[in-house]
Amino acid sequence: MKLMVNGYEAHVATGGKKFEKNLPTVLFLHGSGLDHRSWALQTRWFAYNGFGVLAPDFPGHSLSKGAPCVTIEDSGKWLADFLDAMGVREAHVVGHSQGFLSALELSKLRPTALKSLIGVGTAAAIPVNPMLIETAGRSPMKAADLMLQWGFGHQTQMGVSATPGMQPIAIGRQIMGNNPLAIDLQCCADYWGGVDAVGLVTAPSAMILAGQDKMTPIKAGLAIADHLQAKLVVLKDYGHMLPIEAPKQVLVALREFILSVEKQIGASSSS
Amino acid sequence: MGRSSYYHPDTMALHSGYVPESDYGSRAVPIYQTTSYVFDSVDDASSLFNVEQGGHIYSRISNPTVAVLEQRLAALEGGSGAICTASGMSALFTTFITLCSAGDHIVSSGQIYGSTATLLRHTLKRLGIETTFVSINDQGALEGAIRANTKMVFCESIGNPGLEVANLPQINSIASQYGLPVVVDATFAPPGLCNTIESGANVVVHSATKWIGGHGAAVGGVVIDGGNFDWEASGRFPELTEPYEPFHGIKFWEEFGPNALAMKIRAESMRDIGACMSPNNAFLLLQGIETLNMRMKQHIANTKDMVQWLQSQEQVTWVNHPDLPSNPSNVIARELFPNGAGSMLCFGVVGGRAGGGAFIDSLKLASNLANVGDSRTLVLHPGSTTHSRLTHDAMVAAGISEDLIRVSVGIEGIKDIQADFANGLRAAQHVAESQS
Numbered sequence: 001m002k003l004m005v006n007g008y009e010a011h012v013a014t015g016g017k018k019f020e021k022n023l024p025t026v027l028f029l030h031g032s033g034l035d036h037r038s039w040a041l042q043t044r045w046f047a048y049n050g051f052g053v054l055a056p057d058f059p060g061h062s063l064s065k066g067a068p069c070v071t072i073e074d075s076g077k078w079l080a081d082f083l084d085a086m087g088v089r090e091a092h093v094v095g096h097s098q099g100f101l102s103a104l105e106l107s108k109l110r111p112t113a114l115k116s117l118i119g120v121g122t123a124a125a126i127p128v129n130p131m132l133i134e135t136a137g138r139s140p141m142k143a144a145d146l147m148l149q150w151g152f153g154h155q156t157q158m159g160v161s162a163t164p165g166m167q168p169i170a171i172g173r174q175i176m177g178n179n180p181l182a183i184d185l186q187c188c189a190d191y192w193g194g195v196d197a198v199g200l201v202t203a204p205s206a207m208i209l210a211g212q213d214k215m216t217p218i219k220a221g222l223a224i225a226d227h228l229q230a231k232l233v234v235l236k237d238y239g240h241m242l243p244i245e246a247p248k249q250v251l252v253a254l255r256e257f258i259l260s261v262e263k264q265i266g267a268s269s270s271s
Numbered sequence: 272m273g274r275s276s277y278y279h280p281d282t283m284a285l286h287s288g289y290v291p292e293s294d295y296g297s298r299a300v301p302i303y304q305t306t307s308y309v310f311d312s313v314d315d316a317s318s319l320f321n322v323e324q325g326g327h328i329y330s331r332i333s334n335p336t337v338a339v340l341e342q343r344l345a346a347l348e349g350g351s352g353a354i355c356t357a358s359g360m361s362a363l364f365t366t367f368i369t370l371c372s373a374g375d376h377i378v379s380s381g382q383i384y385g386s387t388a389t390l391l392r393h394t395l396k397r398l399g400i401e402t403t404f405v406s407i408n409d410q411g412a413l414e415g416a417i418r419a420n421t422k423m424v425f426c427e428s429i430g431n432p433g434l435e436v437a438n439l440p441q442i443n444s445i446a447s448q449y450g451l452p453v454v455v456d457a458t459f460a461p462p463g464l465c466n467t468i469e470s471g472a473n474v475v476v477h478s479a480t481k482w483i484g485g486h487g488a489a490v491g492g493v494v495i496d497g498g499n500f501d502w503e504a505s506g507r508f509p510e511l512t513e514p515y516e517p518f519h520g521i522k523f524w525e526e527f528g529p530n531a532l533a534m535k536i537r538a539e540s541m542r543d544i545g546a547c548m549s550p551n552n553a554f555l556l557l558q559g560i561e562t563l564n565m566r567m568k569q570h571i572a573n574t575k576d577m578v579q580w581l582q583s584q585e586q587v588t589w590v591n592h593p594d595l596p597s598n599p600s601n602v603i604a605r606e607l608f609p610n611g612a613g614s615m616l617c618f619g620v621v622g623g624r625a626g627g628g629a630f631i632d633s634l635k636l637a638s639n640l641a642n643v644g645d646s647r648t649l650v651l652h653p654g655s656t657t658h659s660r661l662t663h664d665a666m667v668a669a670g671i672s673e674d675l676i677r678v679s680v681g682i683e684g685i686k687d688i689q690a691d692f693a694n695g696l697r698a699a700q701h702v703a704e705s706q707s
Binding site for chain 1: 288343345
């Protein structure tokens with residue numbers, strides 16, 4: 001669906017079903033240079049199983065118009081405005097990579113907006129080599145190539161796909177190469193507020209981490225999981241692009257955690 | 272620019288799409304000779320049917336062995352996804368019927384395989400889809416044929432059998448001005464000879480029966496989604512951008528983006544038309560792909576030798592191959608095919624139609640049959656076989672003369688091929704002498 005946020009049209013995927021705001025909401029946030037399609041094989045299950053699903057393209061990415069956010073703090077503010085535009089007061093917030101940093105900023109701005117926080121293939125800080133940012137500025141496709149070589153684990157590099165017949169590297173390349181990758185990477189490089197933001201999180205949390213992650217090494221994710229006292233799931237045979245290369249395993253982890261949080265909420269509201 | 276893997280093409284040809292399974296560690300790709308797949312639970316079944324997760328339901332839609340072939344071919348062509356079909360013709364029909372509906376229009380090269388010309392000229396016309404045939408490298412003719420209801424520009428990367436190389440960058444430049452995808456049948460240019468997607472194709476079709484399989488053992492086809500066409504910006508494809516009712520109103524472009532076409536073909540054409548590839552054929556074609564690049568090097572080397580040799584024979588009246596300066600598309604052929612423009616060649620012999628017949632009937636090593644791309648040398652007289660359904664004018668437009676002999680040069684020892692052809696040329700000479 002399309003909606004206006006801060007004067008610009010934003011695209012938000014709703015998992016193939018009309019968004020119902022009276023249902024528990026799950027908000028999916030994509031990583032650097034990516035878009036809502038990162039979550040194609042998670043969003044539909046939630047939409048068809050009792051949840052309202054929102055997977056926006058951040059401004060200036062793929063189907064959303066407007067200028068891209070130039071800081072993680074801006075993206076957190078945009079998310080708050082986006083939820084206001086949708087009339088959503090609280091959501092389970094799932095962030096992949098850079099999307100998790102944006103979720104942390106949303107949490108800082110609107111602590112009550114998070115029913116739960118789930119990080120997927122991420123950390124509290126994502127330092128980026130300046131050479132990669134420079135490359136992305138000159139040639140987003142070349143930078144996408146570098147990131148996809150590091151980002152996907154062995155199986156995807158070997159052309160194995162969770163969706164029969166498809167090639168995730170080519171799909172990711174088309175999306176990342178045509179999005180404002182350099183700006184996203186600069187946002188990540190400049191952001192050092194993650195650890196402080198993590199300290200303010202009060203919502204239940206989970207971290208789904210990849211054993212072969214070369215972009216946000218697992219030790220950084222484990223540190224955050226420890227800090228948050230988060231439920232931890234490690235998928236050891238996969239790389240950074242977890243939602244795409246291990247969609248079923250990520251979905252299972254997400255639904256187990258989110259359903260357990262909903263159950264707790266239901267139990268506490270009935271007691 | 273298309274790219275699906277960071278491995279060398281030789282490595283992709285051996286490995287892409289499969290890593291040994293944990294259960295038994297089978298090094299070769301297993302043949303999943305099964306119609307269907309047991310669901311973990313009712314919820315699991317429901318989520319597979321609703322595209323909430325990837326996986327296999329029924330082998331008409333997808334099959335694990337066929338999926339390895341699809342992923343390997345997508346990797347080799349640099350596409351975002353691939354769908355294998357029962358044959359090259361079913362790959363073409365699937366592509367046309369996915370992108371076109373009654374009332375739509377196709378602009379096609381006139382120089383294409385006879386059965387494809389018949390599909391476009393007669394079968395699709397019966398379904399309300401019209402085709403205008405043009406000389407594909409004539410910019411004015413191509414642009415002039417595009418209408419408001421045109422859905423694609425179609426050509427073969429190397430035309431069959433006239434061997435005209437399509438100027439893909441130029442065709443893409445014109446098509447993209449009108450928001451049209453370029454659909455290329457690259458059967459004569461298997462992966463490795465030409466970067467078809469990088470050169471300008473948005474959709475690549477192969478008859479995998481030919482060089483990809485390479486051994487004349489299995490029929491199959493493939494549609495490869497280049498992932499490089501913006502179906503929404505085009506404004507011509509509600510099939511991909513508007514809700515698709517049979518699938519809960521799914522919008523393929525919004526949901527899948529660069530692999531929207533491949534997913535639509537999987538969801539609609541494989542379900543409704545069902546022209547699926549058998550897992551056994553997929554396995555045979557995978558064996559062929561493993562040595563594709565090595566075979567192509569020998570095919571090309573033999574072809575270069577045969578072209579030179581034929582030119583030196585007095586019974587040969589003309590020789591055509593895109594690498595020859597006399598071929599009208601030689602300049603673009605050298606650009607798109609730096610290592611050689613395929614292993615098809617055509618030539619004429621003294622004695623005209625009867626001389627050509629005598630030539631073919633005298634061959635012992637080369638096989639007279641309706642196929643190309645086998646490891647063995649194959650010959651055919653198109654005027655009496657593959658293109659016999661065409662009118663005289665259509666044959667001329669397709670670049671076919673009555674004396675044309677089509678050769679698919681194999682990888683046998685070159686001296687043996689030349690000795691066999693020398694016998695055939697002597698037979699043609701006898702016919703010519705009896706005519707004079």
